[in-house]
Amino acid sequence: MTWYEILFRLGVALIIGLIIGFEREHHHRPAGMKTHIMVCMGAAIISIIQILISEETIAKIAEDPSLSEALKVDMGRLGAQVVSGIGFLGAGTILQYRGSIKGLTSAATLWLTACIGLAAGMGYYFLAIGAFVIVMVVLVSLRVLQSREFRRSEVVFDIDIQDKKTAVDNIEYYCNNHGIKISDITVEKSGKGDDNEIYHCFCKMKLPRAFSPDNVIKDLIREEGIVHIAEFSE
Missing domain, CATH: 3.30.70.260 (ACT domain)
Structure with a gap:
């Protein structure tokens, strides 16, 4: 993987995290631009590290085939830790007030932003951008619909x-x-x-x-x- 490709993937994660975070911060939600940028880019970095480890392992095995039994690579291990670990950050956005639980959408958005960051870091640009578009449509269009028709009194x-x-x-x-x-x-x-x-x-x-x-x-x-x-x- 070239440095150009690494920077491009981080740039995609940065832009996606920035836009999602702006939408949340604009509506005064607990997690804003900085949080979503860090989550998305952090997940992308983990994906890139996983790819670099895999490339390095493959290169070493190519140089010395006898290492094939000793060196193993699990492409999903680091990413799985991101998906589970982000739950601790999301939990910080959930609050309870007189029997009502608030902040679930913010927590879910953080988790999904991390998943999009993983996709961007792995180079699955169509998946990352497609998921990003769907997220924004859901956050923006449903908010408009709720404000017009189903807004709570x-x-x-x-x-x-x-x-x-x-x-x-x-x-x-x-x-x-x-x-x-x-x-x-x-x-x-x-x-x-x-x-x-x-x-x-x-x-x-x-x-x-x-x-x-x-x-x-x-x-x-x-x-x-x-x-x-x-x-x-x-």
């Missing part, structure tokens, strides 16, 4: 706030002005922050059809006392 937001009273008052004021009903809100200390105490807030809102979670996030992040906000979802 209630959305949970994960919010980090300073100055508890001011932030909560601003959230309630915003919701009242935009016809958004707050069905549940819980605030607890997060342990973050040095000078100013950071509170962790879970806020369940019932959104009008004209509003999307992204609209709420873009508006509330500008309010005083709100440090970070994201949709608590898959």
Whole structure:
């Protein structure tokens, strides 16, 4: 395998991981561009290492046929470890809130990104690009369909706030002005922050059809006392 081919395969993995990660980060999911790039490229590197090991083993056997019984190559061993090992990273994106399990789509996307990286590293470009296209169609088109037809009336937001009273008052004021009903809100200390105490807030809102979670996030992040906000979802 030439250095040009190695760099090309890593480039394919980089681009695929970047685009998938951008889609996830754009919608405020736990794993974003950097994570997906690292996962996809890491899997591709493992595939390339496996190929290089195989080529080196074959070359040594060609030089000395007596080594054929001593040297064995399992082309799928390293890749199998990636597929199973990525589960630990994916588990970090799964959260539970009052009986609801969130983050499964993010975990599955990380796992699938690793599989695509393996395919790119092995040189199966048609498989890698085909899988990538299908993934993007699923993530984008189904999101549009859900937002238009099957969007849940209630959305949970994960919010980090300073100055508890001011932030909560601003959230309630915003919701009242935009016809958004707050069905549940819980605030607890997060342990973050040095000078100013950071509170962790879970806020369940019932959104009008004209509003999307992204609209709420873009508006509330500008309010005083709100440090970070994201949709608590898959």
